[in-house]
Amino acid sequence: xxxxxxxxxxxxxxxxxxxxARRGGSPAxxxxxxxxxxxxxxxxxxxxxxSDWTGESVEIHGTETHWSGRPLDIRVHTEAAAxxxxxxxxxxxxxxxxxxxxxxxxxxxxxxxxxxxxxxRLKALQAIPHLLVSGAFQNAxxxxxxxxxxxxxxxxxxxxxxxxxxxxxxxxxxEHPDRLDLDDxxxxxxxxxxxxxxxxxxxxxxxxxxxxxxxxxxxxSLLDVGCGYGGQLQVALESHPFxxxxxxxxxxxxxxxxxxxLAGFEQERWELNEGDYRQxxxxxxxxxxxxxxxxxxxxxxxPYVRQVRRRIKPGGRYLHHALMTAYNRAPLDxxxxxxxxxxxVWPGFHWFTVGQHxxxxxxxxxQVQRMxxxxxxxxxxxxxxxxRLMSRREEMVENLGEPTVRAWxxxxxxxxxxxxxxxxxxxxxxxxxx
Numbered sequence: 001x002x003x004x005x006x007x008x009x010x011x012x013x014x015x016x017x018x019x020x021a022r023r024g025g026s027p028a029x030x031x032x033x034x035x036x037x038x039x040x041x042x043x044x045x046x047x048x049x050x051s052d053w054t055g056e057s058v059e060i061h062g063t064e065t066h067w068s069g070r071p072l073d074i075r076v077h078t079e080a081a082a083x084x085x086x087x088x089x090x091x092x093x094x095x096x097x098x099x100x101x102x103x104x105x106x107x108x109x110x111x112x113x114x115x116x117x118x119x120x121r122l123k124a125l126q127a128i129p130h131l132l133v134s135g136a137f138q139n140a141x142x143x144x145x146x147x148x149x150x151x152x153x154x155x156x157x158x159x160x161x162x163x164x165x166x167x168x169x170x171x172x173x174x175e176h177p178d179r180l181d182l183d184d185x186x187x188x189x190x191x192x193x194x195x196x197x198x199x200x201x202x203x204x205x206x207x208x209x210x211x212x213x214x215x216x217x218x219x220x221s222l223l224d225v226g227c228g229y230g231g232q233l234q235v236a237l238e239s240h241p242f243x244x245x246x247x248x249x250x251x252x253x254x255x256x257x258x259x260x261x262l263a264g265f266e267q268e269r270w271e272l273n274e275g276d277y278r279q280x281x282x283x284x285x286x287x288x289x290x291x292x293x294x295x296x297x298x299x300x301x302x303p304y305v306r307q308v309r310r311r312i313k314p315g316g317r318y319l320h321h322a323l324m325t326a327y328n329r330a331p332l333d334x335x336x337x338x339x340x341x342x343x344x345v346w347p348g349f350h351w352f353t354v355g356q357h358x359x360x361x362x363x364x365x366x367q368v369q370r371m372x373x374x375x376x377x378x379x380x381x382x383x384x385x386x387x388r389l390m391s392r393r394e395e396m397v398e399n400l401g402e403p404t405v406r407a408w409x410x411x412x413x414x415x416x417x418x419x420x421x422x423x424x425x426x427x428x429x430x431x432x433x434x
Contacts, residue, residue: 038058041060046064066109067180068180071107073104078096081097090120090336091340097406109420111410112423121336156399157396161384161389161396163384164189165191168229170206170321171426173206173374177379199381202377210288213430218243220243228258228290230259230272237262237265245271246270246271246282247272248276258272259272286312287317288321289321294322297350298350301360305360305365309366313433317430317431319429320430322426322427325424325425326422327355340411344407344411345407346411358429361429368431371427375419390409
């Protein structure tokens with residue numbers, strides 16, 4: 001979660017607002033806004049309620065039942081925010097939400113569906129600075145800044161919404177990914193032994209899937225690139241006869257917590273290092289990477305794959321797990337959601353299509369044996385994170401500040417909807433080094 005002003009994040013301060021300036025405005029502008037909403041969302045399939053500072057509202061009575069069981073409630077408090085929406089300046093409108101001039105409540109999972117239905121687009125002039133910033137190559141120094149700004153927030157905030165067993169910051173693998181049950185995702189599990197489809201058990205299943213695919217011989221080595229809190233290393237040590245497992249993360253939080261997690265295993269069997277995996281020139285029997293490739297930037301996919309290939313023995317197995325974008329003729333940095341998330345939530349990330357991933361792997365020493373689309377699994381994962389965050393929202397605000405928590409509400413709920421409506425994908429590619 002971004003907290004550095006250099007990365008464009010909001011920081012932990014709640015922005016003060018003068019009450020008179022924050023609320024109110026022209027009744028004529030409010031009327032125009034209601035008419036726009038009524039026309040734009042007339043056939044939207046799910047219920048939405050839109051109100052303004054005059055007390056008037058527009059209700060869209062969608063006939064379809066949404067899995068969350070709630071309508072989306074949007075309240076616009078100022079004329080300035082209304083004018084952003086009237087100009088179709090959706091990035092500016094979201095920024096007004098971060099300031100508190102707009103409120104979203106209820107079913108925020110519908111945000112990405114509203115954007116797609118209304119065909120809201122990023123304005124070209126808004127995209128130019130983001131294209132320039134995001135195009136920079138992710139060298140070790142830049143990668144460290146980006147990762148730390150996202151992951152090295154107060155640990156107390158991370159403890160609120162990540163799973164309680166592995167603290168995994170990536171997609172779990174659920175037994176029933178299509179069954180979005182809010183009670184299940186809110187209930188804290190114990191992991192492998194849970195008798196319900198918990199977030200904790202889903203994270204264990206993901207890690208176990210990786211080591212089962214590798215199926216190591218006794219004494220073989222494993223490198224986990226972007227190892228997070230060490231969950232993959234822990235499950236590998238518990239369930240397979242690896243001789244040594246090694247993890248690298250740029251996050252000081254993750255390295256510190258992960259080293260404590262692994263302390264009960266024989267020291268000679270593991271390493272968890274804070275730093276860049278590129279500084280490690282050893283060659284390993286097998287490699288896993290769960291989501292790390294999303295941090296390499298728009299020019300980093302092929303260099304990343306080549307680097308991984310240099311670090312794995314011929315015949316070794318490589319698990320390549322990544323967030324991916326659906327094919328779109330518009331570059332990622334001309335799309336509204338990614339620009340907002342890069343600016344306020346996750347600096348330095350980039351998504352490629354599944355075709356680009358497969359091409360990079362096949363041209364640089366890997367054969368893809370199979371692939372699995374985990375998009376609905378990630379929808380259930382981010383829904384769990386969102387619901388857990390919202391259940392302890394005041395605590396999150398205390399640690400991070402109101403604007404940052406609002407940015408994360410939009411991100412987690414919005415991307416959950418994007419997984420379900422196929423705007424964003426997650427694939428797990430099982431590869432052999434050739």
